[in-house]
Amino acid sequence: MGSVNATTPPSAHRNIVPAFRTFAAITGSGFRRYSTYRQATVAGAFTNTVFGFLRTYVLLAVAAGTATGLAGGYSQKQLVTFVWTGQGLLAVVALWGSTELADRIRTGDVASDLLRPVHPITMYLAADVGRAGHAVLTRFVPPVLTGLLFFDVYLPRQWFTAPLFVLSTGLAVLLCFACRFLVNSVAYWLTDIRGPMIAWMIGSGVLGGLFFPLRFLPEPLMVALWVATPFPGMLQTPLDVLVERDAPALRGGLVALQVMWAGLLLTACVMVQRRAERRLVIQGG
Amino acid sequence: MSVIEARGLRKEFTVRVKRSRLRREKRVVRAVDGVDLTVERGEMLGYIGPNGAGKSTTLKMMTGVLMPSGGEVRVCGYTPVPQRTKLARRIGVVFGQRSQLWWDLPLRDSFDLLRHIFRVPADDHASRLRRCRSLLDLDEFLEIPVRQLSLGQRMRGELTAALLHGPEVLFLDEPTIGLDVVSKQAVRSFLTEVGERGDTTLVLTTHDLADIERLCKRLVVIDHGRVVHDGTIDALHARYGSRRRVVVDLDEPVASFGDATVEADGRRLVFEVDGSAAAVVARLGGLPGLRDIAILEPDIEDVVARLYKTATEDAP
Structure with missing residues (x-):
């Protein structure tokens, strides 16, 4: 309407700023979407806080039972920080996430995603960054403040820990998004993804370091998990960075592993999306 | 273009x-x-x-x-x-x-x-x-x-x-x-x-x-x-021969009238015409007890239903 010519895309070298604005606008929409569900946000933060107490008491009991007072190489203060920050990060990375994409594939609504001049992965990633931003404010802060109020926590001592933690958390969001996207994309082939989703929820909880710190495992198994799977990068790595569990060089190496896995998984997302589009069947006519 | x-x-x-x-x-x-x-x-x-x-x-x-x-x-x-x-x-x-x-x-x-x-x-x-x-x-x-x-x-x-x-x-x-x-x-x-x-x-x-x-x-x-x-x-x-119809209601029944189809015990005449209905309407002046005249346009739904049916029958 109004004009014969459609809006034409600008040339590639002038594309970066508009592309960033588009990404930021979609991110903002992701933030606003989640801000509309206030009761769910409060309920989620409350639940994470309650489980924070349970996990803290269990891990402190484990540490108290050792001769050195250390458990998995963590001091009691480090364990407290590990648990409460983990309870907050759980929602930021959305470890269990949702089946929104799979539902859209199952109902055929995914057709609408393909009618926009933005790659579907970019669309979903931008919205997920907005969701993560909302979670930082509403789901991360309450458990962390609770931990600070009720327990003796470990505070980072080196100046670079905070920026490295922020970077590591950003990469964890990216990694977790890519994994959830892949699990949801199974719906292009299977339609019903309840099985893969249950496997993902259990696997990510155990192997990501949510149920217990991976440092409790035998070292060869722990190393294998870290190098050969993306799971530790979703939760365990940012938490280990924050509590300064390892020497600075090793911490940097763990973040580098996150970068590698993020690159691999996002590439896998692009390939899966391309294959899925070629064989797409829009369900429901 | x-x-x-x-x-x-x-x-x-x-x-x-x-x-x-x-x-x-x-x-x-x-x-x-x-x-x-x-x-x-x-x-x-x-x-x-x-x-x-x-x-x-x-x-x-x-x-x-x-x-x-x-x-x-x-x-x-x-x-x-x-x-x-x-x-x-x-x-x-x-x-x-x-x-x-x-x-x-x-x-x-x-x-x-x-x-x-x-x-x-x-x-x-x-x-x-x-x-x-x-x-x-x-x-x-x-x-x-x-x-x-x-x-x-x-x-x-x-x-x-x-x-x-x-x-x-x-x-x-x-x-x-x-x-x-x-x-x-x-x-x-x-x-x-x-x-x-x-x-x-x-x-x-x-x-x-x-x-x-x-x-x-x-x-x-x-x-x-x-x-x-x-x-x-x-x-x-x-293509499907759909035509306009002129429907004439009468007070007095008639046995027949030109090429019209007689319905309702002779109290309704239905003419099918191509193009203008003026010629048919002009012929109705001599009819006794003329109560109402309606001109019905061809119904596209009927035509399409016939087309679907024909296409289905012809399908391999």
């Missing part, structure tokens, strides 16, 4: 049919089976067919959602699937049974987000939105989350969303499905306005033939994935 060109367009799906408790048989279903179609700029095309005829599948191939199994299609000079993101800026799509709006956000936020996604200059966006707000009465529900809108309100929002980036071609897949009479009228009036401006090509699939009569000069009928009619609605009537 053609904006849509399809040559031998095909789409096949593989379905698994249960043969026994353990055995499944693969069967190839041809949803679209060699469609040839050329649509010129500014045309308003009605694309109709019975359920499962391949209408929506054709539209999805033209918009880049589905990969064709064979043949060629170009829309606005692009091959839809490989050049989908470029094509998306040039077309607008409304699926009557699906939403392109953000469920959790107010309608206004969806429109604003689409402005960024399609990178529409703010002034263009504002003027197009202003026009849609006025024509579709959007103001009363702009601030309401999409999930709380009625179907009619949502459809008005969908139409706006599809037009805000100034598309050259607007694809509408059953846009009036499930709407009440008032909402249907609003949608049709709006589309008439869009079509009359002449700068937007409109491709409409529907089961409501009133949509077609009101909006489209050209009608393409598809059945079993093949085009069985391509022409004007008048040409369809001519």
